[in-house]
Amino acid sequence: GIQVEQSPPDLILQEGANSTLRCNFSDSVNNLQWFHQNPWGQLINLFYIPSGTKQNGRLSATTVATERYSLLYISSSQTTDSGVYFCAAVNFGNEKLTFGTGTRLTIIP
Amino acid sequence: EAGVAQSPRYKIIEKRQSVAFWCNPISGHATLYWYQQILGQGPKLLIQFQNNGVVDDSQLPKDRFSAERLKGVDSTLKIQPAKLEDSAVYLCASSLREAYGYTFGSGTRLTVV
Numbered sequence: 001g002i003q004v005e006q007s008p009p010d011l012i013l014q015e016g017a018n019s020t021l022r023c024n025f026s027d028s029v030n031n032l033q034w035f036h037q038n039p040w041g042q043l044i045n046l047f048y049i050p051s052g053t054k055q056n057g058r059l060s061a062t063t064v065a066t067e068r069y070s071l072l073y074i075s076s077s078q079t080t081d082s083g084v085y086f087c088a089a090v091n092f093g094n095e096k097l098t099f100g101t102g103t104r105l106t107i108i109p
Numbered sequence: 110e111a112g113v114a115q116s117p118r119y120k121i122i123e124k125r126q127s128v129a130f131w132c133n134p135i136s137g138h139a140t141l142y143w144y145q146q147i148l149g150q151g152p153k154l155l156i157q158f159q160n161n162g163v164v165d166d167s168q169l170p171k172d173r174f175s176a177e178r179l180k181g182v183d184s185t186l187k188i189q190p191a192k193l194e195d196s197a198v199y200l201c202a203s204s205l206r207e208a209y210g211y212t213f214g215s216g217t218r219l220t221v222v
Contacts, residue, residue: 031210041146041198041215042215043200043213045212088151088211095164096157097154097202100151101150101151102151
């Protein structure tokens with residue numbers, strides 16, 4: 001099945017800083033999603049982005065499907081952005097959403 | 110639209126006991142998934158339903174785990190008997206069709222002591 005790798009595994013930033021999270025995947029995808037898991041364990045869908053660029057407020061994401069990676073940008077970080085960010089992908093012919101190992105983001109006031 | 114509903118939120122049981130989790134997907138979503146998330150790891154798919162039929166249960170430990178989706182709507186996941194290593198968050202998700210965006214419920218945090 002598809003392999004999904006995320007980097008960095010941990011990121012600690014001061015409030016107000018910008019960050020870039022990376023997701024590499026090993027095969028062609030027809031679904032790529034970014035999730036934020038809050039401290040209570042809820043997985044919040046941030047973006048459904050198998051290709052192209054999307055923006056939602058301070059967050060934006062870009063997937064370059066031909067090069068098999070996706071980036072999540074967080075600008076002007078707030079303490080509420082803390083948590084674990086997961087990238088998950090579905091590849092053609094194997095319709096399972098496979099998760100990466102996540103990036104733990106900690107925003108310090 | 111209403112989200113994916115799960116219950117209970119938390120459950121603590123002793124090893125060898127049984128437990129059941131319930132999930133109500135978003136209305137109209139044909140595909141339903143159960144994931145297991147062990148602390149510090151990403152969620153892992155246990156079973157996938159398309160309407161009331163099983164599409165993939167290759168990762169489900171069938172000697173102790175069972176799941177059903179009667180009438181293609183609600184689903185229950187059961188563990189009998191539970192082991193210590195079953196301590197995890199059990200997440201339910203649904204999607205309109207395979208490979209479309211998934212929506213997750215709040216999860217059930219299971220602790221086996």
